Amino acid sequence: MSTTSAAFSTDKIRKPWLAGLLTGLLFLCVCLSWGTTWLGIKIAVETVPPLTAAGLRFLIAFPLFITFALVRRDPIFFPRGTQGFFVFVTLMYFSVPYYLLNYGETHVSSGLTALLFSCMPVFILAFSALLLKERIYLSQIIGIVIGFGSLYMILRVQGVRVDRAEFWGVLAILAAAVMHALCYVITKKKGAQISVITYNALPIGIAGLLLFGLGLAMEEPQFSVISERSWWALIYLGICASVGGFIAYFVLLKRLSPVVLSFVFIIFPVFAVIIGSWYEGQFISPELALYSALLLLGFAITKVPVEQWLAARR
Template sequence: MKGLVTALLFLVVCISWGTTWLGIKIAVETVPPLTASGLRFLIAFPLFLGFALLRGEPLLFPKARLGFFVFVTLCYFSLPYYLLNYGELQVSSGLTALLFSCMPVFILIFSAIFLRERIHLSQVVGIAIGFGSLFMILRGQGLSLAHSGFAGVLAILAAALMHALCYVVTKQRGARISVITYNTLPIGLAGLMLFSAGLGLEQPDFSGISAESWWALAYLGLCASVGGFIVYFFLLKRLSPVVLSFVFIIFPVFAVLIGAWYEGQAISRDFALYAATLLAGFALTKLPLERLAERLAPRG
């Protein structure tokens, strides 16, 4: 029964994060990207705050980690989520999910640079396969330097890059900080800053926001942010990091299928082939093949 519950929760995370991209797409149809990012976090913050108070978790980072707190607020929540919202104005939700699935690969690269972790040959091969497939996908989508969609691609990749850097820096400086503390106050401040910037720069017309966009924002704030977060960290204590990291390989599949259905786009054979190859390449970076070979090698 425990195994069944764990499998169902794993599926919940995949579906929750897989539908996040469509939620963003619907939200920014009638809400400007800065405002949409801020509203999402402002909706999520009260639940995170209540969860922190219920568990008796501190809201403030340690005094020695004030700079790290600013870094997390800006580089994990504020800028990346604005870039994701902006990117989805130009790019389909399914392609956004595929682009963001590069994030674990960036973690691997940053870990090698900052943490001196070794990159194995199979991981290099997986990275080459993944990014080669991504190039073919972008070429097949007709994106070029002259196309407005390329700005959206760059924005999404920049968001993935910033998230990856934040994960690596967190491993260095924030390993002892509770995950509740890590998220609660930064989400609240990021929401306030993004929403305030949206009011000043975008001057949104709230009367023109559709009911679908409001529902999407509520879903992003309550289900994708809070629910996905709680279930993910629940699973983090019960599954190995390698197994759980495959969430980043599986959720783009849901995102592509759901996004194609909503946006009325047919999935071409070439797109499906290159997407599958991309995810297979990134999955290869997560499999410790060299370590397994060393264990199976005969000992003299």
Template sequence: MSTLESLDRQTTQARVLLARLTNVLLFLVVCVSWGTTWLGIKVAVETVPPLTASGLRFLIAFPLFLFFTLIRGDSIFFPRGSLGFFIFVTLCYFSVPYYLLNYGETHVSSGLTALLFSCMPVFILIFSSLLLRESIYLSQVLGIAIGFGSLFMILRSQGLNLGHSDFIGVLAILAAAIMHALCYVVTKKKGKEISVITYNTLPIGLAGLMLFLSGLGVEQPDFGGISADSWWALVYLGLCASVGGFIAYFFLLKRLSPVILSFVFIIFPVFAVIIGAWYEGHAISRELALYSMLLLVGFAITKVPIEKLLVKKD
């Protein structure tokens, strides 16, 4: 092998290594930014009512998304003939679910919120079967059973039951996860040709405005009473968690397989539970750690069905 060929080979290997390291770092960025989202919401709603907090978060994020559409030359408008889909995305992906998440965190810890929301891929699987006629494997059914059985034990270990207001928060978070899952599946069917930036920009702006105005009318927030921590949390949610995490996720969509990338939804709850426990001053019990691990393992099985792996090997 000549010296030139050896240098070319080393250069290629270095580029491959750099690309892999970049992917790993961006994957961690998504996991950490989305894992800290839940704590950010918890801090924000300490002194900002849920509707107002949801609206402010999106109003902070909107100018930056608008800037990206200008840089990329994308339209902020959905394609002609998709007004119904645009309204659906604005309401069912941004407006209602994010209010429910903010409301839920007024009753539930940030770590538990992340665990509850990690159910979303399961609901995606169910809606994909109902609306897209995709197959559900037996191992995925087993994974769902393990996941929801573990979730029940987590709720039980945390002392939540039907008689407590905490259960309302649980229902709100699960409803948000269901709505997001439905929106993902409908988007897969109707929004393939829409760029991700277009998909987010105008719906985020309109949702932010509607939520904020609704908050002004319904909640009548005292802006003078909002703490500095809550303001910083809203800025973090708007710029880092929404925009920063989104950019990294969008970049990885072009570089990693959907199956590998989807494990973000399994990993970020781990960050959320650890960070939330640290901030809220709660120790993570062995019982919670065990059931959380089982829950995430169960949901991981739903993403990589054993039968499909066996077919590929054969």
């Protein structure tokens, strides 16, 4: 075999390996960026009020999203006739949920926030059945029972009580997960033709202005007392967690099946719990680890129904 032929053969062997490595690294990047988001929020709201923090995060991310849209020549504005949907996305996906997440993290640990938000696929399943008339399998119902039963035990282990502020933080985070789930389902029904970049760019800017303006009026933030650590957290949330994680996720959409990629929502809470516990000096008890694993297992079952998997095997 000639040297040229050998080199060509070697390249053909390496290319799939390199492509797989790149895909794995991108997947890890998304899990890390979204897994550290919760700790970033926790640090940001240490010295920045929730409304103001959410607004600043989006205002930092907005120019980068616009630049990304211009480079790819994607439209910035939603298609004509979808103005109502645009308002819905701006309010129900970006504005209200991210304020609720920031508010929740003033009372709840970053790891628990990530676990609570990992319930979102279950809410997507429920809304899909109600609004899109999609079938729910028995195994998915079992997964929901396992997941929420484990979540109840996690809240007991963490000591969250009805008469404590943490309870309202938990409700705020779950409400944010419900809103995001509803947006995903409505988007599947009404916004499938809108590019992912268009979907994010202008709504994130308007949401940022709205949240920041409300924060100035209602919270009267004292910028002189904002710590350097909180500023760095906001910059990280705006650039890395929002834009960087989004770009990596966007690339993975073309490399992986939606089912495989959706497991990001099962994996990133693991990173969040570990990183958050390390930063906040919290001990991960065996009970918390067990119930967290059961929670994520239950929600994983809802994403890949056993009945469908067996049918595909046959």
